[in-house]
Amino acid sequence: QAGLTQPPSVSMGLRQTATLTCTGNNNNVGSRGAAWLQQHPGLPPKLLFYRNTNRPPGSSERFSSSRSGNTASLTITGLQPEDDADYYCSTWDTSLSAWVFGGGTKLTVL
Amino acid sequence: QLVESGGGLIQPGGSLRLSCAASGLTVSSNYMGWVRQAPGKGLEWVSAVNNGGNTYYADSVKGRFTISRDNYNNTMYLQMNSLRADDTAVYYCAKLETTGYDFDFWGQGTLVAVSS
Numbered sequence: 560q561a562g563l564t565q566p567p568s569v570s571m572g573l574r575q576t577a578t579l580t581c582t583g584n585n586n587n588v589g590s591r592g593a594a595w596l597q598q599h600p601g602l603p604p605k606l607l608f609y610r611n612t613n614r615p616p617g618s619s620e621r622f623s624s625s626r627s628g629n630t631a632s633l634t635i636t637g638l639q640p641e642d643d644a645d646y647y648c649s650t651w652d653t654s655l656s657a658w659v660f661g662g663g664t665k666l667t668v669l
Numbered sequence: 670q671l672v673e674s675g676g677g678l679i680q681p682g683g684s685l686r687l688s689c690a691a692s693g694l695t696v697s698s699n700y701m702g703w704v705r706q707a708p709g710k711g712l713e714w715v716s717a718v719n720n721g722g723n724t725y726y727a728d729s730v731k732g733r734f735t736i737s738r739d740n741y742n743n744t745m746y747l748q749m750n751s752l753r754a755d756d757t758a759v760y761y762c763a764k765l766e767t768t769g770y771d772f773d774f775w776g777q778g779t780l781v782a783v784s785s
Contacts, residue, residue, distance in 0.1 A: 594771035596712075603761055603778055604712065609771035647712050651770040657727060658702070658714040658772075 563588065563648050565661035572669045575638050579664045581631040581648030587659055593631035593648040595624055598663075604647060607633065635666075643668040671762045676779030679752055687747040687779060689762030694774075697740040700765035703747050704772065705758035705781075715760070716747060719769060730756075752783045 564582040571577040581593050592611025596604040606615050608624040611631065621642075623634045635642055648661040675687040687703070689696075702717030702725075716736040717725045724736050735748040745762060762776040 591770055594773075596772070598712075603775040604772075605775070606771070606773045609766050609773055610768065615773065645711075649712070649714075649772065656725065658704075658717065658725075660704075660712045660714060663711040 562659050563593070563650070563661035565646075565648060565664045567662065568665045568667065570667040570669055571638055573638055573640070576634065576636045577638055577642075577666055579633045579635075579646050579666065581633075581661050583629050583631075583650065583652075583659070585629060586654035587629075587650045587652040588626065588631050588648075589629040590653060591650045592626050593624075593650045595622075595631075595633045596647045596649065598645045598647065607646075638668045640668055642666060671764065671774065671776035673760065673762045673776045673779040676760065676781045678782045678784065680785050681753060681783055683752050683783070684748070684750045685752065685781060687749065687760055687762075687781070689745040689747075689776060691743050691745070691764075694764060696738050696743050696745050700769040701738070701745050702763050702765060702772065703736065704761045704763055704775075705756075706761070706778075707755070707758040710758075713758075717765070718745070749781070752781075754783050757781060757783045 594609045595607040598604045645663045647663045652659045670692045672690045700719045703715040733751045738745045759778040761778045763772040764774040766773040
């Protein structure tokens with residue numbers, strides 16, 4: 560099943576701003592938006608946003624999300640060492656009748 | 670809390686049943702699913718069941734894996750048959766949020782290694 564497209568890696572400096580992208584099509588991101596997940600090595604994924612822009616309780620306000628057409632974006636401001644992690648987008652694909660994930664972006668905080 | 674169990678080392682062609690015991694939520698009232706992550710790779714959706722009991726499978730496991738739930742024990746299962754080397758992964762149990770589109774809560778995962 561086809562997935563969503565994310566850049567494999569992004570590197571930004573401490574206290575800078577990083578924007579990660581997730582590109583799909585009209586059957587997934589374009590119609591449903593996306594969720595964003597953060598994963599540190601050896602740990603399960605943690606939800607950052609669901610239904611595109613909904614933030615679960617306890618999620619840092621340094622993270623924000625948006626969508627334009629078939630591309631969802633996650634923006635992290637004031638980068639901290641703990642933001643160094645893998646980030647995944649996911650959503651439901653109405654054409655495939657399946658949940659799809661992006662390949663993940665490794666964010667390195669320099 | 671979601672706690673997975675049942676993983677281990679299994680030979681190709683073998684079978685395993687994974688369990689996901691839930692506490693603090695009712696399995697039968699929620700969309701629930703399994704997502705796996707091969708070593709060093711990204712997340713891959715495997716299977717899901719909605720609160721009406723409808724089941725969904727990724728093409729890669731259709732016909733080999735079966736998802737089910739035990740409402741009395743508040744547990745979800747993944748029966749995995751005809752296992753292959755490319756099924757090797759950490760298998761996560763996850764709950765979906767109320768619309769059923771996004772995975773919002775994850776277990777710690779259980780490792781399945783398929784090797785001779």
